[in-house]
Amino acid sequence: MHVDREGALRAAGEWDARYARGGALPPLAGLPVAVKDIICTAGMPTTCGSRILAGWVPPYDATVVSRLKDAGAVIVGKTNLDEFAMGSSTENSGFGPTRNPWDPQRVPGGSSGGSAAAVAAGMIPLALGTDTGGSIRQPAGFTSIVGMKPTYGRVSRYGLVAFASSLDQVGPMARTVADAALLLHVIAGRDPKDSTSVDIPVEDYAGTLPRSVRGLRIGIAREAFGQGLQGDVGEAVHAAAAHLGSLGAVLTEVSLPSIPYALPTYYLLATSEASANLARYDGVQYGLRVPTDDLFTMYTRTRRQGFGSEVKRRIMLGTYALSAGYYEGFFLKAQRVRTLIRREFLQALDAVDLVLMPVSPTVPFRLGEKVDDPLQMYLADIYTIPVNLAGLPGISVPCGFSSGLPIGLQLIGKPFDEATVLRAAFAYEQGTEWHTRRPPVVGQSRSQAVAEVHKRDRATARPRRAPKRKRR
Amino acid sequence: MSTQATGVEFETVIGLEIHVQLLTASKMFCACPVTFGAPPNTLVCPVCLGLPGSLPVLNRKAVDLGLRTAVALGCTAQPTSQFHRKNYYYPDLPKNYQITQYRYKVHPPLATDGSLEIPKEGNLVPGGTGRLRIGIRRVHLEEDTGRLVHAEQHGRIRYSLIDFNRSGVPLMEIVTEPELRSPQEARTFLVLLRAVLQAIEVSTGKMEEGSLRCDANVSLRRPGAALGIRTEVKNMNSLRSVERALAYEVERQRAVLDRGQSVEQETRHWDERRGITFSSRTKEEAQDYRYFPEPDLVPIAVAPPWVAQVRASLPELPEAKRRRYVETYGLPEHDAELLTSSAAMARFFEETVRLFPHPKAACNWLVGDISAYLNAAGKEIDGLPVTPAHLAELLQLVERGAISGRTAKEIVAEMLAQGRRPEVIVGERGLTQISDEEALARIVDEVLAEHTGPVSEYRAGRTQALTFLVGQVMKKTRGRANPEMANRLLKEKLKS
Numbered sequence: 001m002h003v004d005r006e007g008a009l010r011a012a013g014e015w016d017a018r019y020a021r022g023g024a025l026p027p028l029a030g031l032p033v034a035v036k037d038i039i040c041t042a043g044m045p046t047t048c049g050s051r052i053l054a055g056w057v058p059p060y061d062a063t064v065v066s067r068l069k070d071a072g073a074v075i076v077g078k079t080n081l082d083e084f085a086m087g088s089s090t091e092n093s094g095f096g097p098t099r100n101p102w103d104p105q106r107v108p109g110g111s112s113g114g115s116a117a118a119v120a121a122g123m124i125p126l127a128l129g130t131d132t133g134g135s136i137r138q139p140a141g142f143t144s145i146v147g148m149k150p151t152y153g154r155v156s157r158y159g160l161v162a163f164a165s166s167l168d169q170v171g172p173m174a175r176t177v178a179d180a181a182l183l184l185h186v187i188a189g190r191d192p193k194d195s196t197s198v199d200i201p202v203e204d205y206a207g208t209l210p211r212s213v214r215g216l217r218i219g220i221a222r223e224a225f226g227q228g229l230q231g232d233v234g235e236a237v238h239a240a241a242a243h244l245g246s247l248g249a250v251l252t253e254v255s256l257p258s259i260p261y262a263l264p265t266y267y268l269l270a271t272s273e274a275s276a277n278l279a280r281y282d283g284v285q286y287g288l289r290v291p292t293d294d295l296f297t298m299y300t301r302t303r304r305q306g307f308g309s310e311v312k313r314r315i316m317l318g319t320y321a322l323s324a325g326y327y328e329g330f331f332l333k334a335q336r337v338r339t340l341i342r343r344e345f346l347q348a349l350d351a352v353d354l355v356l357m358p359v360s361p362t363v364p365f366r367l368g369e370k371v372d373d374p375l376q377m378y379l380a381d382i383y384t385i386p387v388n389l390a391g392l393p394g395i396s397v398p399c400g401f402s403s404g405l406p407i408g409l410q411l412i413g414k415p416f417d418e419a420t421v422l423r424a425a426f427a428y429e430q431g432t433e434w435h436t437r438r439p440p441v442v443g444q445s446r447s448q449a450v451a452e453v454h455k456r457d458r459a460t461a462r463p464r465r466a467p468k469r470k471r472r
Numbered sequence: 473m474s475t476q477a478t479g480v481e482f483e484t485v486i487g488l489e490i491h492v493q494l495l496t497a498s499k500m501f502c503a504c505p506v507t508f509g510a511p512p513n514t515l516v517c518p519v520c521l522g523l524p525g526s527l528p529v530l531n532r533k534a535v536d537l538g539l540r541t542a543v544a545l546g547c548t549a550q551p552t553s554q555f556h557r558k559n560y561y562y563p564d565l566p567k568n569y570q571i572t573q574y575r576y577k578v579h580p581p582l583a584t585d586g587s588l589e590i591p592k593e594g595n596l597v598p599g600g601t602g603r604l605r606i607g608i609r610r611v612h613l614e615e616d617t618g619r620l621v622h623a624e625q626h627g628r629i630r631y632s633l634i635d636f637n638r639s640g641v642p643l644m645e646i647v648t649e650p651e652l653r654s655p656q657e658a659r660t661f662l663v664l665l666r667a668v669l670q671a672i673e674v675s676t677g678k679m680e681e682g683s684l685r686c687d688a689n690v691s692l693r694r695p696g697a698a699l700g701i702r703t704e705v706k707n708m709n710s711l712r713s714v715e716r717a718l719a720y721e722v723e724r725q726r727a728v729l730d731r732g733q734s735v736e737q738e739t740r741h742w743d744e745r746r747g748i749t750f751s752s753r754t755k756e757e758a759q760d761y762r763y764f765p766e767p768d769l770v771p772i773a774v775a776p777p778w779v780a781q782v783r784a785s786l787p788e789l790p791e792a793k794r795r796r797y798v799e800t801y802g803l804p805e806h807d808a809e810l811l812t813s814s815a816a817m818a819r820f821f822e823e824t825v826r827l828f829p830h831p832k833a834a835c836n837w838l839v840g841d842i843s844a845y846l847n848a849a850g851k852e853i854d855g856l857p858v859t860p861a862h863l864a865e866l867l868q869l870v871e872r873g874a875i876s877g878r879t880a881k882e883i884v885a886e887m888l889a890q891g892r893r894p895e896v897i898v899g900e901r902g903l904t905q906i907s908d909e910e911a912l913a914r915i916v917d918e919v920l921a922e923h924t925g926p927v928s929e930y931r932a933g934r935t936q937a938l939t940f941l942v943g944q945v946m947k948k949t950r951g952r953a954n955p956e957m958a959n960r961l962l963k964e965k966l967k968s
Contacts, residue, residue, distance in 0.1 A: 040525040053524070060518050062525060161524040166767035194527050195769050273767055276557050279568035280522050284634070299561060322559070322762035331764060 001037040001095060001114065002045050003077035008032065011074040028186060029072030034127040036115050037078035038085055039170065040159040041065050044075070048161050049083040049093040049111075052306025053287045062159020063194065064128060064170050064187045071186040079114030079127060083308045084278065085135055085163045087111050088380040091371055092310045099367070100143060101439035102406055104453040106364040109139030109380075115173045116143040122442045126183050127173045132163050133266055134359075134384025136171045137396035141359035141408020144398040144434065146180045146425065147173045149384075151416045152391035153198035155184075156191030162277040164270035165196075167388045176435055177397065177426040181205035184418060203419045209426040214248030216424060218411075219352035223259045224383050230362045233407050236400035237358045240409040240428060244356075247427055254348040254355060258341045262386035263378060265341065268321045268334035269389075275318030281306060313374065338389045345390040349414045354424055357383050359396045359408030383410060393418045397425045398434035482692040482729065484722050485699060486658050487609075487650035490665065491643050492675045493616070493683040494537045499640040500615045501528030501571065506642070508681070512621075512635035520640035522566030527768050530555075534613055534642040535772055537674045538582045539782045541644060542611045544672050544789055547586030549779045553612075554579035555766040560759055563634055564618040572614035572645075574763045581612035582772065588668065589791055590660050591809060593653075606661055607649030616641040644674070650689060650699065655718035659711050662686060663813050667790045670815030679710050686714055690721045692729060700725075701735045705749055707742045717742035721749050793818055801831035810839045816854035823860035828867045837863060841884050857891025866894040874898070875905050878951050907954040909961070912945075915953070916961045919944045930966055938962060 015030030035041060038048045040058035042065075047053045061069070068075065082092035090098040090113025100108040101121040108117040112129030116139035119127050129136035131149035140147025148171045155170045162168060172183035185206065190199040220241055225234050245251045283289035283302035290301035307315070321330035348355055360380055370377040387394040392412050399409035409428065413421035429435050441449045498505055502519035518526040542549050556574040573581040586608035618639040622629045646665070652658045666677035666684060677684045691702035705721050708714045720742075725735050740749040788796070790812040797808035811821050817838065824834045842863075846853060866887060869875045875883075875898055883897045898904055906912050919941055920927055930937040938959075945958045 046524070048524070056524075058518075058523065058525065060523075060525075158527050159525040162768075164767075193529060195529050196767075272764060275762075276559055276567075276569050276764070279559065279561065280524070280566065282561065282563075282568060284563050285521065285566060286523070295563065319762065322764055324760045324762075327762075327764070 001047060001049075001078040001080055004044055004075065007044075008074050008076045015072060015074065026070065026072035027182060028068065028126075031073050031126060032076045032124050033068055033073040033183075034076055034079050034115055034118050034124045035065060035068075036081055036112050036127070036129050038081055038130055038161045038163075039065060039128060040161065041075060041078065044078060046078065046161070047095070048085075049081040049095065050281075050306065050308070050311070051094040051288060052281045052302070054094070056287050058159075060159065062170075063156035063191045065159065067187050068128075073126075073186075076124060079112070079118055081114055082111035082135075083311050084161070084274070085111040085130055085132055085168075086274070086310050086314055088134070088138060088377055089365070089367070089370065090114060090117075090139070091367060092308055094308055097367060099453065100364050101441045102143065102404065103364065104441075105456055106366055106405065107142070107369075109142030109360070109364065111135040111139075112147070112173065113139045113142075116140055116145060116147065119143070119145045119173050119175060120439055122438065125175060126179060128170055128183075128187070129173045130160055130163075130168055130170050131384075131388065132167045132169075132270060133388050134381040136173060137359050137384050137387075137394055137408065137410060138381060140173055140396040141398075141410075142364040142406060144401075144406035144408075144437065144439070145173060145175055146177050146395065146397055146429075146435070147171065148180050148184060148395040148418070148421070149387065149393065150184060150188060150418055151198075151393045152388075153196055154189075154200075154393070154416060154418065155187050156189075156194040156197045158191055158193040162273070164273040165277060166273060167266075167270055169388075177395075177422055177429050178206060178209060180395075181209055181422045181426075184422075188418070198416070200416045205419055205422050208419045208423055211423055212248060213244060213424050213427040216244075216249045216354065216420070217252065217352040218244055218249045218354045218356050218424070219252050219254030219348055221259070221348075221355050221357040222253050222255050223257060224357035228361050228379065228382070229358065230402070232400075232402040233358055233360070233362060236402070236407040237356070237409055240397075240399040240432075241356050243431060244424065244428055247431060249424070252352060254352060256341075256344050256348060256355075256386070258337065258344050259382075259386050261337050262341055262389055263382055265334045265337045266381075266385045266389060267317065267378065268330050269338060271314045271318030272321045272331050272334075273318065275315045275322065278307075278311065278315055310374070341386055342390040345386070345392060345412070346415075349392075349412075353413070353417075353420055355412040357410050357412070359383060359410040363402045363405035363407060387412050391415065393421050395421050395425050397429055398437075399428070399432070400434060401437075481695065482726055483695045484653055484655075485650045485691045485693060485702075486652040486655070486718060487689040488646075488648045488652065488658060488661065489687045489689070490646045490648075490662070491685040491687075492541075492646065492669060492677070494534050494642040494644055495673060495675055496531055496533045496537065496642050498531060498533075500531050500534055500613070500642040501640055504640065510637055512633070512637060515637040516639070520566070521636055522568075522639075528571060528766075530769060530772065531642060534644075535582070535774070536782065537642075538611060538613050538644050539774065539779060540672045540786060541646070541669065541674050542583030542586065543779065543783050544668050544786060545583075545586035545588055545608045545611065545646075547583035547608055547611055549583045549774050550580040551775070552580075552771045552773050553582045554771045555613075555769045556763045557766050559762045562617070563632065564620050564639070566618065566636065566639055570615060570617065571766055571769070573612035579765055579771075581610045582774075583611040584609065586611070588661065588665055590657065590664050593657060604651075604657070606651050606657075609647045609649050610645075611647075612645050614643050614645060615639070616643050650691070650702075655715045655722065658688060658718055659715040662711055662714060664790065667813050667815055667818075671788075671790055671793075671818070672786055682709075685709075688714070688718055688721075690718060690725065691735070692722065692725050701737050703735065703737065703749075704739045705742055706739060706752070707744075709744065713742060713744050716747065717749060720747065724749065790815070790818065797831075797835075801825075801835070803831060803835050807835050807839050810843065811835060814852060816852050820853050820860050820863075824863045824867075827861060827864035828871075830867065830871070833867050833871075834863065837867070837884070841881060842888065845885060845888055856888050858888045859891065862887050862891065862893060869894055869898065873905055873907050873954055876951060876953075876955060879905065882951075902952075904952065905954050906949055906952050907957060909957065912949075912953060912957055913961055913965075915945055915948050916958065916965055919948065920962075920965060927966065938966075 089107035090110040098113040100106040115127035120143035136147040172180040174180040288306040396408040400407040557569040618636040691700035693700040737755040739753040741752040926937040
């Protein structure tokens with residue numbers, strides 16, 4: 001979305017100079033990091049993938065960004081996403097889609113598809129994503145990288161432009177578990193600017209990684225292996241569980257019967273919160289304004305023109321769920337179901353240390369395949385959404401391929417027990433080679449890669465409609 | 473108040489919603505300072521501008537002030553309470569939702585179920601007929617909006633500007649039960665509530681400056697019947713306009729009912745200049761605010777020790793003060809009520825009494841001449857340069873006979889308005905009372921010589937002639953003669 005070439009080179013130069021002088025350096029000194037374009041960066045545009053914020057430059061850094069800078073990171077630029085993080089394919093971006101480095105005809109997942117593709121393609125070693133219903137883990141799984149959603153409250157949301165405040169979390173995306181642990185350690189911890197961030201000490205994640213998983217109890221979520229799961233995805237995830245078993249982990253089965261209710265619950269709560277969070281984009285103070293004679297028309301024209309169709313759909317859903325006469329039946333009921341889901345997960349996690357399931361029911365789908373069918377698109381997050389509702393930490397680790405397309409393994413931990421999640425993921429990663437594979441674009445020049453994409457586009461038998469974004 | 477008309481008697485039912493600006497140093501959800509009169513948009517940050525990504529953090533002091541109010545009004549502080557988002561679009565509301573508290577049972581506001589005592593029928597003057605407890609339904613916290621400034625040309629708005637300095641300023645809303653029975657009771661309730669808020673240092677309570685704002689729900693009903701359809705009256709900017717607006721609205725509703733029509737549920741605006749209320753929003757246009765719990769804030773947890781600490785830190789409240797003034801100072805009930813109906817007045821009184829321990833004398837001046845002066849000037853006593861030391865000095869001058877009561881009345885206005893010492897004023901004007909017996913005896917002799925007629929009348933037994941002669945002594949001395957001494961000297965000389 002934006003590359004801060006000059007700023008990044010200048011910052012990198014400063015770190016080079018400090019390195020040359022010798023002495024202690026902060027943990028991310030000189031390391032390039034990309035930031036999902038829904039996280040505020042002072043002096044750098046922050047669009048949220050939306051035309052309504054095109055050109056808006058925040059006057060302040062998100063807490064995660066200032067923590068990155070304090071740790072020596074060089075913020076290279078901003079990555080593409082589904083508009084306001086609403087989507088599972090990065091096709092909903094107001095500035096065009098991102099493609100999957102493993103197959104440019106396929107989506108990289110979403111909404112943090114830009115960060116995922118950049119890391120997978122080797123453009124950047126570390127990136128920040130955000131995860132409201134799977135937006136870090138699903139694209140990580142689709143691009144064969146590591147992506148983690150921390151416990152709700154683990155990482156400050158100050159400066160993360162809100163989609164659904166009670167679900168949003170910032171998290172690390174990286175090529176390896178160790179890199180993700182390093183990045184999480186920098187951004188985690190209580191922030192007085194975010195009342196929902198929690199004052200629980202941040203563990204030394206990198207230090208605990210090498211510890212054995214022997215005796216670790218891992219529960220395979222029964223309900224996650226039923227209808228709708230692509231066969232070889234299920235096999236790969238089962239094989240990953242078996243591998244963890246061979247490392248000494250104790251495998252059992254756990255039941256989470258409310259999982260099927262997670263999707264409708266999520267689409268009531270997330271949309272309700274979004275309907276209020278996105279009310280501020282009205283053309284008054286910042287961003288797009290469609291000028292007219294009267295206030296009401298300015299509001300409606302600005303929002304009609306500025307928002308894409310998925311964002312409008314969700315604002316309408318949320319507004320409806322909160323309306324007089326529907327609040328009890330929709331919003332309140334969904335809140336109760338959310339409590340139930342959380343309780344179920346916590347009960348399961350009394351008996352086991354981790355819950356294991358797939359990240360997504362399928363491998364990456366084709367661009368345009370689901371844009372006209374929101375329900376199919378929503379189902380892509382069926383295994384990630386419950387974890388957001390329960391507020392738990394979850395990670396996606398590469399665990400195989402199906403016809404050259406990545407498959408992700410999801411491990412879910414107890415509240416604020418990121419360390420155990422990372423340790424198990426690390427043990428699995430060290431015993432497998434999936435994370436060492438690189439997509440075909442790696443090593444290609446930019447022009448080579450573009451030519452390749454065009455050639456493939458022409459060769460695609462199935463005529464594909466352009467990613468939808470109605471222009472009025 | 474009962475309204476008699478065409479044989480049908482209606483009872484007035486009024487409930488108030490009062491917004492109070494809290495005396496915090498910073499805003500409700502950010503560190504921006506709360507000060508007035510700063511240049512537009514200079515007291516702002518990403519949070520109170522509602523910039524994308526910003527998050528609110530609750531000001532603990534605001535909760536503390538809310539709890540002080542709750543305890544002072546005898547409310548139950550809720551162990552946990554929750555903020556909500558109230559959704560509506562308006563340019564002075566940067567997020568297009570207001571963070572406030574809502575009345576849901578599952579998410580209660582800060583405090584509920586208290587009361588405040590007022591004199592029946594709102595009588596703050598002698599002759600009241602008892603006291604009345606007005607229920608407080610709830611006390612909750614919320615953020616203020618920004619302020620729109622309209623640029624007008626030829627009576628039409630050309631464009632509007634927004635000043636966000638006020639955006640996020642802490643507000644407290646106090647909602648009464650519909651238990652006020654007349655506009656006068658409503659006014660008195662506000663006066664006494666304001667005295668409480670000032671005493672506990674929660675707010676300046678100045679309606680004219682907007683730090684105390686009041687909306688009212690008004691309806692009429694037959695005594696004993698269910699509540700009638702109500703209207704909500706807004707835009708009342710002073711105590712006087714509250715009373716006027718409510719009186720107008722009561723009469724308007726009575727006229728509607730007298731015609732056999734029914735009152736429409738609506739919001740009505742008070743027009744101070746025209747002295748009327750007019751419909752500003754009907755029930756059909758009523759907004760659905762789609763309240764839901766604010767996910768960016770954790771619930772407010774108020775543990776019993778916090779409430780106990782607040783309770784222990786509260787000063788004496790006006791009601792207790794009133795009783796103390798009656799019981800220990802022996803002041804009349806209505807004087808005590810008046811003195812305690814303003815925190816500034818009560819402080820002034822007590823400080824004066826500390827310097828000059830004659831409560832009754834201090835009280836008489838404060839509820840008499842001084843109150844009259846304040847009412848005429850439309851001011852509070854702390855808005856004047858006068859200090860309790862000035863009043864104590866004036867009382868001392870009278871006490872030791874240095875000036876007459878009449879002289880004191882003459883100089884009190886100057887003392888109040890200019891904050892000058894009474895002794896200095898008296899000295900400058902040569903108003904010192906003549907208590908020198910020799911000097912006064914000479915004047916008495918002159919008077920007796922000049923008015924032989926009344927002298928013979930007195931000697932013939934018409935004793936009222938003495939009053940005339942005293943008056944003449946006063947006239948000659950321009951009121952400075954010690955009246956008792958003049959009296960005595962006249963009598964002595966008339967006998968001889």
